[in-house]
Amino acid sequence: MPAKVVNDCHSTPEHMEYDREFLTGTVGVLILSLLCERAMYGYEILQEAERRSASQFLMKEGTLYPALHQMERAGFLKAAWHESDNGRARKYYSLTAKGRRHAESKRRQWESISAAMRAILGAAHG
Amino acid sequence: MPAKVVNDCHSTPEHMEYDREFLTGTVGVLILSLLCERAMYGYEILQEAERRSASQFLMKEGTLYPALHQMERAGFLKAAWHESDNGRARKYYSLTAKGRRHAESKRRQWESISAAMRAILGAAHG
DNA sequence: CCTTCTTGCCTTGCTGAGCAAGGTACCATA
DNA sequence: TATGGTACCTTGCTCAGCAAGGCAAGAAGG
Numbered sequence: 283m284p285a286k287v288v289n290d291c292h293s294t295p296e297h298m299e300y301d302r303e304f305l306t307g308t309v310g311v312l313i314l315s316l317l318c319e320r321a322m323y324g325y326e327i328l329q330e331a332e333r334r335s336a337s338q339f340l341m342k343e344g345t346l347y348p349a350l351h352q353m354e355r356a357g358f359l360k361a362a363w364h365e366s367d368n369g370r371a372r373k374y375y376s377l378t379a380k381g382r383r384h385a386e387s388k389r390r391q392w393e394s395i396s397a398a399m400r401a402i403l404g405a406a407h408g
Numbered sequence: 409m410p411a412k413v414v415n416d417c418h419s420t421p422e423h424m425e426y427d428r429e430f431l432t433g434t435v436g437v438l439i440l441s442l443l444c445e446r447a448m449y450g451y452e453i454l455q456e457a458e459r460r461s462a463s464q465f466l467m468k469e470g471t472l473y474p475a476l477h478q479m480e481r482a483g484f485l486k487a488a489w490h491e492s493d494n495g496r497a498r499k500y501y502s503l504t505a506k507g508r509r510h511a512e513s514k515r516r517q518w519e520s521i522s523a524a525m526r527a528i529l530g531a532a533h534g
Numbered sequence: 535c536c537t538t539c540t541t542g543c544c545t546t547g548c549t550g551a552g553c554a555a556g557g558t559a560c561c562a563t564a
Numbered sequence: 565t566a567t568g569g570t571a572c573c574t575t576g577c578t579c580a581g582c583a584a585g586g587c588a589a590g591a592a593g594g
Contacts (some may be wrong), residue, residue: 294464298516298517298520300517300520301433301499301522302502302549302550302551302580303432303433303436303516303550303551303581304432304433304521305521305580305581306429306430306432306433306551306579306580306581307427307429307430307431307432307580308521309580309581310429310580311471311529312466312525312528313523315528315529316528317559323542323543324542324543324544324590325541325542325543328584330573331528334528335524335527335528336524336527337522338521338524339524339528341581342527342581342582342583343542343544343582344477344544344545344581344582344584344585345506345580345581345582346579347543347544347545348544348545348581348582349580349581351544366541366542368541368589368590369499369589369590370541370542370589370590371542371543372541372542372543373542373543378546388427389529390424391424391427391430392430392525392529393529394424394464395426395430395431395434395464396522396525396526397466398462398465399434399437399438399518399522400522401460401461401462402441402442402457402460402461402465403437403441403515403518403519404431428551428552428553428578428579428580429551429552429579429580431551431552432550432551432552432580433551435551435552436551442543449571449572450571450572450573451570451571451572467552468552468553468554469553469571469572469573470553470554470555470556470574470575471551471553473572473573473574474551474552474553474573474574475551475552477573492570492571494560494561494570494573495560495561495569496560496561497571497572498570498571499571499572518549521574534591535594536580536593536594537567537592537593537594538586538591538592538593538594539590539591539592540589540590540591540592540594541588541589541590541591541592542587542588542589543583543587543588544584544585544586545584545586545587545588546583546584546586547582547585548581548582548583548584549578549580549581549582549583550580550581551578551579551580552577552578552579553576553577553578553594554575554576554577554578555575555576555591556573556574556575556576557572557573557574557575558571558572558573558574559570559571560569560570560571561568561569561570562567562568562569562570563566563567563568563569564565564566564567564568
């Protein structure tokens with residue numbers, strides 16, 4: 283039996299290292315919420331998430347791009363290529379109407395769970 | 409490609425149906441936090457989680473028991489059989505010292521993530 | 535000139551969590 | 565006699581995150 287490893291999380295660096303499991307689900311809400319404000323391209327989403335969370339969230343490309351493609355297939359996003367100043371091609375994603383509704387649903391779910399967790403954890407750690 | 413399905417979450421029943429992904433990670437903190445207060449047996453944990461979250465969390469047995477076993481193997485929990493009033497055997501789990509430290513770490517992680525999410529979502533939904 | 539860094543997109547293949555769906559056993563109630 | 569609650573358990577599937585790669589092009593520095 284080859285042990286567990288990966289993440290011990292006993293140290294407290296400037297930005298906390300999270301057990302991967304905790305991020306499950308957050309990625310979706312994160313993307314949808316950011317795109318709620320304005321259209322963005324993939325690389326920009328990575329940077330925005332990092333910036334706004336004060337470097338707490340360091341989303342990986344291997345997480346982001348597949349997620350974007352899946353949401354596009356699901357009809358939540360639509361993509362459009364645009365040239366940037368530096369001549370570099372960027373793929374901008376924006377929310378569809380369906381995606382906007384979905385974003386709202388996800389946001390409500392997250393807040394509901396967050397509240398329920400606070401109710402339980404709060405009682406526990408007194 | 410056989411569609412997505414499973415959960416639409418557009419209705420708003422008394423207790424919200426969550427997309428499974430959101431629960432990932434929460435289960436661990438939940439168990440550890442409850443056991444922080446007192447020793448409990450599996451079935452009791454299911455009920456407590458449901459009660460305290462006002463039926464928001466309906467943890468499944470197929471989720472709970474394997475999680476308990478894994479945490480025991482990891483040295484976070486220790487188990488002890490006790491007879492109940494009705495002569496039924498119950499397996500009580502309690503935290504080890506290591507488990508107590510782990511619980512604290514997990515709780516801090518959750519709160520940190522929760523805060524970061526609020527920072528991003530709050531800005532988004534204005 | 536060559537290397538390295540940054541931007542910007544992408545993929546394949548593994549791991550591991552949650553869970554549906556089953557099973558066991560006992561007791562009480564209808 | 566069956567149904568439903570208590571109380572424990574398992575096998576096998578799905579799917580999200582991610583490590584680790586790759587492609588292309590421009591900028592920076594030696």
